[in-house]
Amino acid sequence: MGTQSLQDDEVLGQIVGGSLSRGLDVRLSSPGIAEKAKVGTFVTIQGRGHKFFGIITDMALDSVDARFPSFASSMEPSISEILVGTSTFVLARVTPMLSVPISGLTSPEPAKSLPTHFSITRRASNEDVQSIFGTEDDRHIWIGSPLDMESTKVCLDLHELVKRSNGVFGKSGSGKSFLTRILLAGILQRDVATNLVFDMHNEYGWQARSENGYHVKGLKQLFNSKVSVFTLDPSSSEKRKVSVDHQVVISPSEILPDDIELLAPLLGITSFGVDLCHQLYKQFADSWFSDFLEIGEQKGSSSHNEGYDLQIEETSNPSKETFSSINDLARFFRQSSSTMEALYRRLQHLNSFDFVKKGSQSTTIKALMEQLKSGRHVVFEFGKWGSDLTAYLLVANLLTRKIHQEYKTLTEQAIYLQNAPPKPLVITVEEAHRFLSKEIAGKTIFGTIAREMRKYNVTLLVVDQRPSGIDDEVLSQIGTKITCQLDNERDLDALLAGAAGTREMKSVLSRLESNQQALLFGHAVPMPVVLRIREYGTEFYDEISSASSKTTAELESDRRSLFG
Incomplete structure (x- = not known):
């Protein structure tokens, strides 16, 4: 990695103070370590009977003598060089998240105790990350790497993810869409749920353009026969040479x-x-x-x-x-x-919308349900209407209301007949604060779904750049939050409300880089972690498009074991 990055298991320093609520103070062992350690670095602390896992949430300069600042400006360079690391030093604030007995006989649990003074703190190793986040398998996908650990994989448990509604947040240009594609492709490839994507800007179907100007593949290119494209605007699809499975008409x-x-x-x-x-x-x-x-x-x-x-x-x-x-x-x-x-x-x-046709008999809901019940994933393109927020909100709300009613009926029938419930459905919606604002969240179907959790096997994946615009109760029901850079104070406060270590996590969030970095926390991961999101490109295409080693029967058996 080079001299500017910490190495696996490299000693950072030792515990010299702190508390469980505000974090532990680690005195860094050398001036060189101080410039390599970063806010968001994943660390371990070796206690006497437990190993603790945490992240650096703040760093500060300190000295053994409180009078030091008053005479520092007149100090000779040769003397100051002697004092660095002895009379003056750097403290890293570490928030402990998990602990596990050194015996290794039990799984990691939330940290409820503290290591003693002088406990050694190290940069986490690849093995440490795997022990917490698991490895790629039938239920885990690789989503990114911890800071300065490019060869280490942080994996996300998709089975836990689809049990609740989730959110991808971040300001424009921070990488929300690419992160969302990774999640959707993982859900599709691992076959843990069915996706319905309300694709406002035609980014998830066939292809999209990245921030750097190159084209990236959508779900239809990656999985073709497993994905259907519905459109409100056939002419837009035709211009982009996208094969359409159904033209949407609203009565x-x-x-x-x-x-x-x-x-x-x-x-x-x-x-x-x-x-x-x-x-x-x-x-x-x-x-x-x-x-x-x-x-x-x-x-x-x-x-x-x-x-x-x-x-x-x-x-x-x-x-x-x-x-x-x-x-x-x-x-x-x-x-x-x-x-x-x-x-x-x-x-x-x-x-005036040309997809609202008087006297027509809409077949959209029937066609949608046929696709979803057969296990096909649906990307719903809006074409020219994607720039008309009124059209987007109308269609997404109308169709979701009807789909939710269908799934409610299917679930209740399954309970009555003691059959398997319908396969979980994940509905992806952009500009989520428009559907879930404080004023109307209690009246929209999206608010209902968020509060129901997975009562009828329907959950949301909300994508938004203004989480402060989402109703507090709804936001509290979001199981897993993946947050890219946000620079609005109210958005940061809204996302972290009710989370453990709010002040410390806010410090981490405010220092994320503008692209491809995210804070991942919530139900689908054992502890919060700062990630560099993996590249969405050729390597990802090859990996995610590879045929699953499991048969359809085996996948169905797994699903029944998980969901009943």
Whole structure:
């Protein structure tokens, strides 16, 4: 590795103080070590009866004499050289995460005790990392390497990962998409769940362009027959020479007031407008959306002429034909005409989407469920509509609501009939804070799924650059968090709320490099670890695309053992 990096098992120093809550103080053994040790370095501490595992979360300069700073500026260079490492020294703050008896008879457990003074602290070795994170096998994938340990593999337990909803966070350009591809490809290759990816920017299907300008393969290129591509925009897919399995069409009858409630901030619809949508649905049922817009189109021939007054008893149940203008509707619902007309204008935006087709019988849900139940993974491309957040939110929320209902039915039937439950489904969604904000998380299907954990074998993989915009309760249900660089204080606080060692982890997060570094912590890993994410390129393609050594029957047996 060279002289600027620590070596496996290299001694860093010894414990001179600290506590379990704020971390242990390690006095580094030499000035040279001080410049090689980094925040995020994975270390071990050899106690008398236990071996402790932790990470460096801070570093500080110190001296044996508190008066040292007052006379340091006038000191001769020759004298200062003598004092370095003796009267002055560097302290590393180490947060202990796990401990294991030296006998090795039990598995690592969260650190609840401390090593004694003068316990030796070392940079972790490859064997140490393997003992904690495991090795690549049928349930573990290599996701990256600890800092300055490029030849060492940190593996992620995919079976534990898919048991809960998870999150990939980081600001734009920090490597979220590449990290997400690694996770999705691992889930697909190990066959631990089925993926449904709402691909906002057409990055996960066939190919995408990296930050450096070169093309990288998507899931369809890597796994071809195991992946289906659905699209809202066939012309975009055709231009990119992407083979499409299904063109998505949404029927107006599939749009519910709940969808409008999610879109209200984008469409400029007030709470009164949302309530009015619910009233329209109560009156016209599934045809409320198209009926309302049709009545609105007749406003030029309004029956609100001089001397005309529509008489409809509240107890009656008038049909669409009863209303000859939007003003008639306003009077029936006891709303102002301006409120009704404002709602009409805003809902017209949805009617302008070419994938919303009046009179069509949508087959999208049926086609989606056929693919998912057969074990095929689905990438849902938005084409030109990916830049329209309203279209993205509408389609993702609408389809996820219907899919969740299907999985709920399948799961309940399996329990009743004592059959195997449906294969776990992982739904990947970008711009997650739009679905899971504090204002609407309790009303969207995504909030429901996050809080249910895997009750109906459906979980989320949320990809977002603004975790502070996600509801606190939902964020607390995210099982495993993989966090690339974030520079917003509120985002850091939101991610670490409720985590052990919040202050120390915040220090680590704030020092991540801008690309390919991440802090991994949560349910699917034994302890937090700072990673350099592995390259998503030729080596990864060759490895992940290789045929599994297990037969389909063996994989199904593993799945039954894990999920019942």
